[in-house]
Amino acid sequence: xxxxxxxxxxxxxxxxxxxxxxxxxxxxxxxxxxxxxxxxxxxxxxxxxxxxxxxxxxxxxxxxxxxxxxxxxxxxxxxxxxxxxxxxxxxxxxxxxxxxxxxxxxxxxxxxx
Amino acid sequence: xxxxxxxxxxxxxxxxxxxxxxxxxxxxxxxxxxxxxxxxxxxxxxxxxxxxxxxxxxxxxxxxxxxxxxxxxxxxxxxxxxxxxxxxxxxxxxxxxxxxxxxxxxxxxxxx
Numbered sequence: 135x136x137x138x139x140x141x142x143x144x145x146x147x148x149x150x151x152x153x154x155x156x157x158x159x160x161x162x163x164x165x166x167x168x169x170x171x172x173x174x175x176x177x178x179x180x181x182x183x184x185x186x187x188x189x190x191x192x193x194x195x196x197x198x199x200x201x202x203x204x205x206x207x208x209x210x211x212x213x214x215x216x217x218x219x220x221x222x223x224x225x226x227x228x229x230x231x232x233x234x235x236x237x238x239x240x241x242x243x244x245x246x247x
Numbered sequence: 248x249x250x251x252x253x254x255x256x257x258x259x260x261x262x263x264x265x266x267x268x269x270x271x272x273x274x275x276x277x278x279x280x281x282x283x284x285x286x287x288x289x290x291x292x293x294x295x296x297x298x299x300x301x302x303x304x305x306x307x308x309x310x311x312x313x314x315x316x317x318x319x320x321x322x323x324x325x326x327x328x329x330x331x332x333x334x335x336x337x338x339x340x341x342x343x344x345x346x347x348x349x350x351x352x353x354x355x356x357x358x359x
Contacts, residue, residue, distance in 0.1 A: 166346040168347060170350075177249065177251075177339075178290075178337070179249065179350065183347055223290065234303045237290045
């Protein structure tokens with residue numbers, strides 16, 4: 135079946151550090167891939183997406199590349215800020231069989247000043 | 248602001264009671280999804296409606312039910328509430344042909 139696995143948190147970084155949050159998936163065909171972010175006390179917001187292999191999604195300094203060969207969609211940011219502290223969810227939407235979006239467990243990021 | 252609204256924002260009730268959570272999707276979105284988020288279970292998909300019809304069911308208990316009305320708003324009904332039902336309940340909507348979902352701010356349910 136379809137599934138998403140992302141690295142366990144929490145991840146604690148100092149401001150201006152480099153961020154990587156790993157995400158791997160299992161799916162048939164070519165799903166669409168997403169990163170959502172949830173700030174404290176709020177709902178999830180779409181951060182970026184990619185819909186085909188080798189696509190790079192980017193937004194607010196975050197990037198992720200759809201790697202079909204390694205079934206991965208790792209989230210990266212070159213220099214994190216305190217305001218990036220949030221929970222990050224990797225997700226996939228299959229292109230067959232009902233189109234239900236599958237979310238990972240979420241990774242909590244703390245950024246220290 | 249995602250354009251998805253949910254009411255109420257907070258709800259405190261007792262075990263055995265019944266509550267209704269309401270969601271209004273973004274203007275023009277036909278799909279509505281309900282999720283439950285608890286500390287130990289993460290984000291759990293409950294149910295998906297498209298233009299008034301149920302399209303997919305996830306880990307939704309028999310005590311829970313939902314519907315989507317002709318004006319496209321949706322309601323999630325939770326009955327015979329238990330302490331373990333305490334959680335954040337999110338509604339999301341999406342547009343036909345787009346992959347991403349837009350989430351509301353959630354309803355925090357506390358069962359005492």
